[in-house]
Amino acid sequence: MRSFLFMQGVCSPFFSDLASRxxxxxxxxxxxxxxxxxxxxxxxxxxxxxxxxxxxLPRFMTDVFDDRRISDLVVFGDTRPVHRPGIELAQSRGLRxxxxxxxxxxxxxxTLERGGVNGYSSxxxxxxxxxxxxxxxxxxxxxxPFKSSFFLRAWxxxxxxxxxxxNPVFYRHxxxxxxxxxxxxxxxxxxxxxxxxxxxxxTIATVDxxxxxQKPFYLVPLxxxxxxxxxxxxxxxxxxxxLTLVMRSFALHAPEDSLLVIKNHPLDAGVVNHAAxxxxxxxxxxxxxxxxxxxxxxxxxxxxxxxxxxxxNSTVGGSALVHMCPTMALGNAxxxxxxxxxxxxxxxxxxxxxxxDPRLLRYFRNxxxxxxxxxxxxxxxxxxxxxxxxxxxxxxxDKSPLEALL
Numbered sequence: 001m002r003s004f005l006f007m008q009g010v011c012s013p014f015f016s017d018l019a020s021r022x023x024x025x026x027x028x029x030x031x032x033x034x035x036x037x038x039x040x041x042x043x044x045x046x047x048x049x050x051x052x053x054x055x056x057l058p059r060f061m062t063d064v065f066d067d068r069r070i071s072d073l074v075v076f077g078d079t080r081p082v083h084r085p086g087i088e089l090a091q092s093r094g095l096r097x098x099x100x101x102x103x104x105x106x107x108x109x110x111t112l113e114r115g116g117v118n119g120y121s122s123x124x125x126x127x128x129x130x131x132x133x134x135x136x137x138x139x140x141x142x143x144x145p146f147k148s149s150f151f152l153r154a155w156x157x158x159x160x161x162x163x164x165x166x167n168p169v170f171y172r173h174x175x176x177x178x179x180x181x182x183x184x185x186x187x188x189x190x191x192x193x194x195x196x197x198x199x200x201x202x203t204i205a206t207v208d209x210x211x212x213x214q215k216p217f218y219l220v221p222l223x224x225x226x227x228x229x230x231x232x233x234x235x236x237x238x239x240x241x242x243l244t245l246v247m248r249s250f251a252l253h254a255p256e257d258s259l260l261v262i263k264n265h266p267l268d269a270g271v272v273n274h275a276a277x278x279x280x281x282x283x284x285x286x287x288x289x290x291x292x293x294x295x296x297x298x299x300x301x302x303x304x305x306x307x308x309x310x311x312x313n314s315t316v317g318g319s320a321l322v323h324m325c326p327t328m329a330l331g332n333a334x335x336x337x338x339x340x341x342x343x344x345x346x347x348x349x350x351x352x353x354x355x356x357d358p359r360l361l362r363y364f365r366n367x368x369x370x371x372x373x374x375x376x377x378x379x380x381x382x383x384x385x386x387x388x389x390x391x392x393x394x395x396x397x398d399k400s401p402l403e404a405l406l
Contacts, residue, residue, distance in 0.1 A: 005070045033048070079228035275295070326354055
């Protein structure tokens with residue numbers, strides 16, 4: 001009998017609901033709780049609490065794996081410090097590792113891969129493989145839609161972290177994987193939310209003027225400094241480093257009549273003042289009148305008019321490709337390959353960028369959805385049910401959809 005060990009999931013009932021279905025299918029299910037929030041969202045039995053220091057976790061995980069005869073590990077995200085010892089142990093033993101993450105294509109998809117996601121993904125980087133395999137894969141549209149709710153997601157987050165006030169008593173050694181604590185982050189969100197709301201009309205006017213203007217422009221979508229995509233899967237320590245590189249290159253090599261549009265991430269809490277940093281770099285590189293900074297704005301409208309997109313490894317890169325917009329990825333992204341993204345140096349991108357090969361893009365998207373995406377969500381009742389319904393047969397199968405193709 002297979003034995004599944006669940007670790008930290010998203011702040012929602014998703015993991016608990018999924019575990020119930022896996023247990024009902026006849027598998028053994030256990031859970032490791034690291035926080036009071038983990039405990040609050042785990043409705044199932046057979047949970048083990050880890051209350052020690054991080055350095056003690058490898059020995060703890062070895063004992064759990066041995067005692068429970070674990071065959072499968074289930075995690076959300078594969079870079080959290082509390083997940084790495086379990087993942088590395090499972091890898092050393094050749095066990096199945098099921099990694100959930102936000103979708104590569106949004107908003108109606110979530111990611112489920114074996115072994116790892118994003119920079120740790122097993123998806124090939126060979127365009128010829130997609131051109132060959134893609135012929136046998138069905139065509140996928142945008143998935144079955146379902147209602148999403150920012151407020152429900154926020155409520156789950158508040159509930160998870162609210163019960164976390166008990167952590168100093170019951171899980172006193174736990175340290176959050178993000179650099180800023182949740183309650184400090186909430187305060188920043190409130191401040192930035194007010195700022196975005198206050199400047200909404202001005203942002204709309206700026207975007208309208210940008211789209212009506214005949215000047216060509218390039219887009220740089222910012223990512224979160226705390227995102228593992230930046231911290232683990234890129235050469236940059238933060239967005240300030242990335243912006244310095246990109247704005248310097250733009251100043252020296254982009255067409256003189258072009259603009260650079262820098263758009264903040266919609267979930268950025270405002271801990272770092274990106275606008276002030278952009279103003280400083282604008283002065284440093286002599287780019288007055290050529291930089292447009294946006295806190296908000298309609299991304300599809302911007303992508304339809306952009307001459308090119310420069311990203312590290314954001315999912316915006318995938319959206320840009322779908323809009324047939326020339327794209328350069330500065331980090332390790334699943335879509336960073338010949339035929340999809342620009343493979344030369346950044347200094348050459350501004351003049352030599354080309355749109356993706358439409359046939360390769362079509363096959364790539366279909367293969368990625370077929371092998372790694374689940375139509376569903378993590379936070380609403382309908383979205384969770386859809387994702388669980390699709391996840392259960394995938395994680396119970398001997399081979400993942402990608403392994404079957406490889």
